[in-house]
Amino acid sequence: MNSLTNRKKVLESKKMNFWERIYLPAILHGLSITMKHFFKKKTTIYYPEQKREFSENFRGLHSLKRDENGAERCTACGLCALSCPAEAITMTAAERKPGEEHLYREEKYASVYEINMLRCIFCGFCEEACPKAAIFLDGDIAKAGYKRDEFIFGKDKLVEPIVK
């Protein structure tokens, strides 16, 4: 019967000759290949001491940015939480008091901003959604932990430190 695509290939299994049938030459050949690899340079990167270079569009841990005066850029608009497909972001907004202008850039700011790193899929939608350029996924690889609580990152871990 003709096949529809005419791409069918009939496998032909050749009869093996004597040397192929006793397998030993093939095994010896295999042994020589593995022995070659034994002395090859190892490709391992010793992780905590050495690090592989990240690519430019690598998405790591989030950081909440500050502006040039050191004030937090986030205005707690909630677009990032809305865009988050994993629903990992929660926040509580608060109004800026007089005298806090050096802390928060806008009149409204996030008093609580939490990302659940167990839910986060590092898709980067929050970064794209943010109108204030306040959140970027420019950090490191997410660390491992022993407890679930350790994976809920609050502002203490997310807001970038003030650069003097």
Added chain:
Amino acid sequence: MDIAFIIEKLILISAILAISLVIAMYTTLAERKFAGFFQDRVGPNRAGPWGLLQPLADGVKLFTKEEIIPTHAGTFLFVLGPSLSMFTACITTAVIPWGQDLFLFGRNISLQVADINVGVLYVFGVVSLGVYGVMIGGWASNNKFSLLAAVRSASQNISYEIAMGLSIIALLMMTGTLSLREISEQQSGMNWNIFYQPLGFLIFMICSFAETNRTPFDLPECETELVGGHHTEYSSMKLGFYLFAEYINMFVSSAIMASLYFGGYNYPGMHLISNPNVAALIGVAAFFTKILLFIFFFIWVRWTVPRFRYDQLMKLGWKVLIPLAIINIALTGAGILFFGK
């Protein structure tokens, strides 16, 4: 039987036991290290310098793990299985001649625990006893998969024992003795049996791969295909015993291959050393070098050759190795008849 003799033997036994356990321990590390090297990795390197403390870490881990005995499992037999495996693996070392006699404190100290004149057969007996550990363990687990694996491994061991025995017969026809010590002594001065019995050695080596359940014949375990074979239900150090027994078996079968075919403690240029003690000690070192090379070979093959299918295994054992061994016996007989030994 004087006291000194007993003390001497006790020291020797404990030394051999300790050495074989340490070697087995570090074979587990070497296996993982070399597996890494063969795959362009580095292997375990975190515990201690170059990962040298890894076997200790593994041991501590196994000892502190929870011990689970399945309900409806026969507790006594369940414990007996791994113990028997370990025991049979250890007692084979009794007949292996580790070196020539030492002359210390005016005494002639033999570096062999027991020179029984059926040494080779003793090894076979103990090896055939090793099947019980697997079978009892598999049956006592009260798990049909364990039982099936136990039966698989038992039938594999029985099948390959036959070919192994037949390949040895050809060697014994040449040596004319069953004592491992005498066989070792006959091979002094590069008169190694491998040059007379290459085919026999090949068969013996393949069979010892099968007997120690090493790849390409590790069908009893098949950790990548089955759950784990006869030790599926085992945990903690009882599992450790099964795994450890495999490495001791590897060490012992390397020692037997070295002493039967590769001259045992003999090494080239042995007669040039005048001090007999020094010569004997170098002999021990040479013997252990041979053993370690064999162990390396075991590991090398494991990371090269894929596993056989079960029917292929049986076909190889019964239809290839046994006839080959019989042909080898006939050839050896003809050789002895025409050329003399």
Added chain:
Amino acid sequence: MSHSLFYLLSFITLFFALLVVFAKNPIHSALYMVMTFFAITCQYLILNAQFLAIVNFIVYMGAIMVLILFSIMFLNLNQDTEPQKSSLLKFAGVISAGLLMLTLVGAIVKTGGGDVPFELVNSNIGLVKNLGKVLFNEFLLPFEIASVLLLSAMVGAVLLAKKDIN
């Protein structure tokens, strides 16, 4: 020394032999039988019959008992599934066992044993070399006949195992 060892070993042999008969679980029965064979192996050893001991060890303990265990493990012999044997069968069993015992007792009486322990003429008779010489000189014909018997048994087994013979 050797005497007390002999009695100890005989006790162990008989003890485990009785356990073979009385054990409820067939697997345990088989394992006790292994122990019985082991004790017999030790008996051979104190007779300095090293070859016989090791052959008993390899063949009976290592091969035959493994095969028996093998088949028992597949049979699912539980206590409640075991069929009740008819009294006729039991009677036949008792008769045949009694006949065997009669033969054994007769053999012991005939050899005049019992009061005097045997003295081995040559304590090295059980070593491999001597045994081989005896087997292949004096007892060559029985030895070869036994091997032919084994061969025919093997051929028969293959024939039975084969499904269809064309």
